[in-house]
Amino acid sequence: MKVEAQEISLSIGGKKVLNRESICCLPGKMSALVGPSGCGKTTLLNCLGLLLPVDEGSIFIDGNNVTKFNAASRRKFWRDYAAFILQDYGIMDEETVAFNVTMESSVFGRIKGNRERLTQVLKQTGLQGREEELAGHLSGGEKQRLALARAIYKDAKILFVDEPTASLDVDNRKMVIDLFTEFASRGRTVIVSTHDQEMIEACDVLHEVGKNNAIIKQVSINNSV
Numbered sequence: 001m002k003v004e005a006q007e008i009s010l011s012i013g014g015k016k017v018l019n020r021e022s023i024c025c026l027p028g029k030m031s032a033l034v035g036p037s038g039c040g041k042t043t044l045l046n047c048l049g050l051l052l053p054v055d056e057g058s059i060f061i062d063g064n065n066v067t068k069f070n071a072a073s074r075r076k077f078w079r080d081y082a083a084f085i086l087q088d089y090g091i092m093d094e095e096t097v098a099f100n101v102t103m104e105s106s107v108f109g110r111i112k113g114n115r116e117r118l119t120q121v122l123k124q125t126g127l128q129g130r131e132e133e134l135a136g137h138l139s140g141g142e143k144q145r146l147a148l149a150r151a152i153y154k155d156a157k158i159l160f161v162d163e164p165t166a167s168l169d170v171d172n173r174k175m176v177i178d179l180f181t182e183f184a185s186r187g188r189t190v191i192v193s194t195h196d197q198e199m200i201e202a203c204d205v206l207h208e209v210g211k212n213n214a215i216i217k218q219v220s221i222n223n224s225v
């Protein structure tokens with residue numbers, strides 16, 4: 001799905017965080033939001049994912065203006081089309097790893113959801129065999145990979161990602177970048193806020209936030225899915 005912002009502005013606490021920012025994120029591509037700390041990457045990502053309202057400008061999903069979506073429409077968008085990997089990971093510490101991925105409770109100790117797929121995504125994210133562990137017992141990097149496992153399990157059309165490699169070592173960072181690349185290669189839209197040079201190099205489009213909509217690198221639009 002195509003995710004587009006046209007000249008969006010947002011002030012928070014009297015400070016203009018986004019100033020007429022425009023961006024177009026295409027399906028099948030990884031789009032990076034880059035720039036120095038505090039330039040508004042997370043804020044822009046949250047606006048694109050309809051987690052934050054904008055003061056001015058418009059957001060379009062596949063050409064539909066979703067700027068004024070009400071709460072029910074936003075919830076439907078999040079449920080049916082979006083997956084988020086945000087800085088707090090959105091992990092439920094009191095629940096098991098399996099629940100955090102499938103979002104379905106186990107019944108009498110039996111894991112619900114697609115068991116085969118669960119096993120597959122946990123393997124892909126290096127969390128194999130840890131289905132029954134409490135998520136609260138995982139390290140920061142493991143929680144980050146758990147959030148990734150949930151997003152892959154859901155196989156959402158659009159993946160919104162904030163600093164996905166921040167707590168990861170070299171091997172896990174490569175694994176995460178490869179997973180996003182594979183996700184995009186299947187026609188998914190990946191939008192990632194990042195400082196990570198390796199992640200940036202793997203992206204198809206770099207959008208420098210707060211710099212008059214500067215696109216530093218852009219793949220040929222003709223190649224888009």
Ligand SMILES: Nc1ncnc2c1ncn2[C@@H]1O[C@H](COP(=O)(O)OP(=O)(O)OP(=O)(O)O)[C@@H](O)[C@H]1O
Binds near residue numbers: 013017038042043
């Ligand atoms: N809820 C908030 N209340 C007050 N100020 C905020 C809030 N959210 C963001 N800001 C401010 O907006 C600016 C942009 O923040 P944002 O988190 O989007 O930047 P960023 O580019 O993602 O930074 P980083 O790379 O450090 O994560 C910052 O100056 C920040 O202090």
